Amino acid sequence: MRFFEHQENARAQTLRLLALFALTVIALVLAVNGALALTWRVVSPAWAGYPAYFFSVNTGVTLLFVLGGWWLETSSLQGGGARLARRAGAREAWPASRLPEQRLCNIVSELAIAASMKPPQVMVLPREDSINAFAAGWSERDAVVAVTQGALDKLSRDELQGLLAHEFSHLCEGDTRLNMRLAGMVFGLEMVFGLGRSLCAADEHGRRSLLALPGLAIMATGSLGWLAGRALKAAVSRQREFLADARAVQFTRSKDGLGGVLRKVAGEQARATRQLGGHAPELHPAVQHMLLVSAARQQRWFASHPPLAERIRRIYGRPMAALSPQSGDEDAATRPAALF
Incomplete structure (x- = not known):
């Protein structure tokens, strides 16, 4: 894997997408x-121009809703990564009493030294049997890495190192902070749509006011801005996943670390899909976009993660078979479960 080339490409794509995001707000x-x-020209019977400060007020109110929504959403995420992790059902790791969690904390300490950063708080999702992890936090001071019990049980040490290296990349590159800010901005765009919908709403007698017409205009433009914001946020998230995959290979100097994790996840998801009738289990919605792999069913334009097969192909340079998740103590060359 030419990981430096993949990293530069992902960073360049991210900058272009962020520029498009800013243009989306301006276009809105x-x-x-x-x-x-x-609308004013239609409803004004004897149109003689626009009222004073018409465009200034419209611009100010629109930006107030966009930036106000961004502030409300990001404020709800304050409190550090630990607070968000606990919302998802995580607890602090217990290295003194559990050997797998001692191994987890050791790997986190090793990667922190390699990345020249303060070790993040280590947490575990004890009720999650699937292989997954996420990183959260605004800065190194409140950073958290949370790993599912399934990852501790089913991954070898090298694979667990690859998984954690992926999450360390998100922390080093500021992806957790970027994701939370973009989520706030998308919420602000949604509030513009909500404003238009509230103006169009009928009263208890089913009657609509004169504000329904401008409300319809605001709702139509707001919906386009909201959908564009969601699509761009998802596109940024996908590029950061590609970047984190490449950084993980760089950190560990091994394709089979993270590659083995993603192949085991592919096998795990295929088995869960067969057993559960097409629906793989999902973690808490608050952390879906932060996970190593998201099980949420999303349309392609709004998917926060690239397809597993594409991520595996980029790591190995060719399609690879999925692996049946077994004990983490077994050899990484587990029997193939399916082929991409």
């Missing part, structure tokens, strides 16, 4: 102004 402001200007 212009679209709201245009829609309200057209």
